Amino acid sequence: MDGDRHPVKAIQDTETLAQRNARMAWWRAARFGMFIHWGLYSTLGGIWNGKREADHHSGEWIMNWDKIPVADYENLAKRFNPTQFNAEQWVAMAKASGMKYIIITAKHHEGFAMFDSKVNKFNIVDATPFKRDPLKELAIACQKQGIKLGFYYSQAQDWTFPGGAAAHGHWDKAQNGSFAEYLHNKAIPQIEELLTNYQQWGAPVEMWFDTPIDMTPQLAGEIVKVMNKHPNVIWDNRLGGGYEGDFLTPEQIIPPHGYPGQDWETHMTINNTWGYKSYDTDFKSVKTLLQDLIDVVSLGGNYMVNVGPDPTGVIPKQERDQLLAIGRWLEVNGDAIYGTHEGPFGHQPGCYSATEKDWRGDPLWVPGWDWRATAKPGKVYVSIFEWPHSEFSLPPLQARVTKAYMLADSRHRSLNFTQEQRSIKVALPPKAPDPIASVLVLDTVAGD
Numbered sequence: 001m002d003g004d005r006h007p008v009k010a011i012q013d014t015e016t017l018a019q020r021n022a023r024m025a026w027w028r029a030a031r032f033g034m035f036i037h038w039g040l041y042s043t044l045g046g047i048w049n050g051k052r053e054a055d056h057h058s059g060e061w062i063m064n065w066d067k068i069p070v071a072d073y074e075n076l077a078k079r080f081n082p083t084q085f086n087a088e089q090w091v092a093m094a095k096a097s098g099m100k101y102i103i104i105t106a107k108h109h110e111g112f113a114m115f116d117s118k119v120n121k122f123n124i125v126d127a128t129p130f131k132r133d134p135l136k137e138l139a140i141a142c143q144k145q146g147i148k149l150g151f152y153y154s155q156a157q158d159w160t161f162p163g164g165a166a167a168h169g170h171w172d173k174a175q176n177g178s179f180a181e182y183l184h185n186k187a188i189p190q191i192e193e194l195l196t197n198y199q200q201w202g203a204p205v206e207m208w209f210d211t212p213i214d215m216t217p218q219l220a221g222e223i224v225k226v227m228n229k230h231p232n233v234i235w236d237n238r239l240g241g242g243y244e245g246d247f248l249t250p251e252q253i254i255p256p257h258g259y260p261g262q263d264w265e266t267h268m269t270i271n272n273t274w275g276y277k278s279y280d281t282d283f284k285s286v287k288t289l290l291q292d293l294i295d296v297v298s299l300g301g302n303y304m305v306n307v308g309p310d311p312t313g314v315i316p317k318q319e320r321d322q323l324l325a326i327g328r329w330l331e332v333n334g335d336a337i338y339g340t341h342e343g344p345f346g347h348q349p350g351c352y353s354a355t356e357k358d359w360r361g362d363p364l365w366v367p368g369w370d371w372r373a374t375a376k377p378g379k380v381y382v383s384i385f386e387w388p389h390s391e392f393s394l395p396p397l398q399a400r401v402t403k404a405y406m407l408a409d410s411r412h413r414s415l416n417f418t419q420e421q422r423s424i425k426v427a428l429p430p431k432a433p434d435p436i437a438s439v440l441v442l443d444t445v446a447g448d
């Protein structure tokens with residue numbers, strides 16, 4: 001922590017380890033969350049003036065890519081009427097998918113507030129025919145269904161309010177203004193609204209800041225002052241101004257070795273966009289999503305998968321189907337994920353050999369383990385991706401294994417195993433219980 005350099009000390013600068021562990025406990029146990037990017041951009045679905053955004057352009061950036069004038073963009077609000085939105089259904093879907101928390105965009109870079117804001121009229125209640133506050137409805141539904149709710153807030157970029165930052169620069173004179181005034185007159189008061197208006201329903205548990213363009217230590221410190229009034233609300237590492245927040249945020253990647261000793265969360269799109277694009281059907285398979293979840297948790301991180309609801313308020317069916325399939329796996333195998341941490345064997349991702357070459361002379365691809373391990377006291381969970389045709393062997397373990405069984409076997413029947421100094425060998429059943437990931441459990445006691 002570089003708390004000495006901060007003009008305003010953040011909770012992370014002053015708390016004890018025990019306090020930090022208590023603050024982070026729910027988040028570390030949760031392991032799997034849902035990101036929701038939903039805003040005015042959803043009404044465009046990636047198409048402006050009949051032209052599709054490039055495949056690598058994310059839907060929520062359409063205003064910036066197409067340099068849409070502020071007045072034209074603001075007009076979109078008049079036709080944003082997501083009458084199919086049903087908070088209960090969204091939350092039930094997240095829950096059935098095994099997700100323990102939801103982070104939704106309260107305001108993305110476009111500057112449109114998806115909540116009832118008294119600070120600025122460019123919001124879903126005042127500027128649209130919909131007139132409802134989805135964040136309030138979600139907060140109520142989340143509380144009822146036992147899911148945690150947090151808010152994404154684009155603190156620096158704001159493409160419709162004068163002075164808001166814009167990556168690649170402003171393109172409309174309506175955007176000209178002072179960044180500090182934008183922060184004082186819009187961002188900070190809206191963050192305060194978000195932190196106080198939903199408290200009665202237990203929200204938010206987390207603030208997710210992003211793209212800290214122009215955030216000086218001084219200006220970030222002003223937001224920290226507000227966050228300090230809500231010490232249990234955790235926040236990510238993208239506030240800016242040198243503040244590290246509570247957790248790292250690898251985006252669209254799984255760091256090959258995790259970040260040992262630190263809290264981190266990989267967040268990932270389900271197709272190639274965060275905000276809805278009507279024509280992006282390049283969805284990741286259930287196998288990829290599920291094995292990524294297991295991979296991330298085996299490295300000690302959280303995994304947050306994004307959905308992009310459409311302008312009517314519906315989460316696209318394919319997104320729902322993929323996630324619900326993961327939920328079905330978690331129903332059987334959730335013990336291998338929730339409340340676990342990285343496994344005891346380290347990690348061996350596939351890589352190109354530094355020394356060996358293939359027949360063409362290119363570096364040889366050395367496959368990593370086709371299993372991943374997670375652990376909690378007295379248990380090691382080995383999620384096997386490729387069912388071995390011969391004996392299954394694991395690296396040595398200091399702890400003594402007392403029993404081996406498949407998690408999917410409701411009777412937890414013991415499997416034969418041997419534990420030697422150099423390896424553990426387990427006689428697995430002939431057929432994999434699951435086509436994507438079958439969990440072998442090792443019960444352990446401290447080694448002699």
Ligand code: FHN
Nearest residue numbers: 058060061210211251267274
């Ligand atoms: O610009 C945003 C992007 O739209 C999206 O919200 C992602 C999620 O992490 N964050 C920014 C890019 O890093």
